[in-house]
Amino acid sequence: MIEPRTLLLGALATVCFSLTGYVLVPALGVETTPITLENGRAYPPVLSEQAAQGREVYRDLGCVYCHSQQVRPETFGADLDRGWGRRGSLPVDYVGQQPPLLGTMRTGPDLADIGTRQPSETWHLLHLYDPQLTSPGSNMPPFRFLFDEVEGHDERALTLPEGTVANGVSVVPTARASALVAYLQALQQPPDVTGSSDE
Numbered sequence: 173m174i175e176p177r178t179l180l181l182g183a184l185a186t187v188c189f190s191l192t193g194y195v196l197v198p199a200l201g202v203e204t205t206p207i208t209l210e211n212g213r214a215y216p217p218v219l220s221e222q223a224a225q226g227r228e229v230y231r232d233l234g235c236v237y238c239h240s241q242q243v244r245p246e247t248f249g250a251d252l253d254r255g256w257g258r259r260g261s262l263p264v265d266y267v268g269q270q271p272p273l274l275g276t277m278r279t280g281p282d283l284a285d286i287g288t289r290q291p292s293e294t295w296h297l298l299h300l301y302d303p304q305l306t307s308p309g310s311n312m313p314p315f316r317f318l319f320d321e322v323e324g325h326d327e328r329a330l331t332l333p334e335g336t337v338a339n340g341v342s343v344v345p346t347a348r349a350s351a352l353v354a355y356l357q358a359l360q361q362p363p364d365v366t367g368s369s370d371e
């Protein structure tokens with residue numbers, strides 16, 4: 173017959189052991205402040221005001237329901253072969269993000285490194301206006317309400333195929349569209365960062 177006290181001590185030891193192994197030790201290895209890259213720059217960089225607004229638009233429009241921002245390491249899936257990143261995501265990639273937009277669904281490609289893969293502002297604007305223009309057959313919904321239709325010429329207007337809008341009408345990105353694209357362009361994971369999940 174085991175003494176109740178021994179049983180209690182055993183249970184307590186098990187809980188403490190699990191807590192140390194699963195919570196405390198992993199937490200020690202997680203960066204909570206930006207690091208300095210070899211080129212002397214701080215990483216992650218602070219988002220510009222416009223890109224920070226774009227991040228709110230991204231949250232607001234639910235992009236996270238179709239797009240993740242977490243590249244899996246080489247040993248775990250085909251993310252790197254798909255060109256979604258140049259390395260697996262690391263804890264430091266999420267430093268300062270409130271909240272981190274990891275996402276769980278991948279109806280569309282991972283966007284953790286989209287700013288590197290697709291740096292063109294024009295491409296992003298056209299894609300948001302109508303994904304079919306840049307990516308025929310795309311399942312992504314168009315976000316036309318991020319654009320204004322104005323009469324006459326406007327130098328910020330998108331260059332659209334003839335017949336998309338009535339003659340003499342220009343499609344102009346709103347401030348929300350430009351902010352969202354600034355955010356997408358800022359989504360870059362520099363490859364020269366190392367950490368525990370690279371091993």
Ligand code: HEC
Nearest residue numbers: 233234235238279280281286290303307310311312313315
């Ligand atoms: C219903 C699901 C869905 C939603 C919501 C969605 N997307 Fe997409 N997205 C896709 C799919 C599918 C693709 C792949 C085809 C394509 O390029 O259009 C894609 C592609 C993309 C790409 C190009 C990725 C690449 O690797 O070339 C970007 C950038 C993007 N989406 C941004 C966004 C943004 C920003 C939002 C929110 C405003 C958003 N998406 C909302 C499904 C979605």
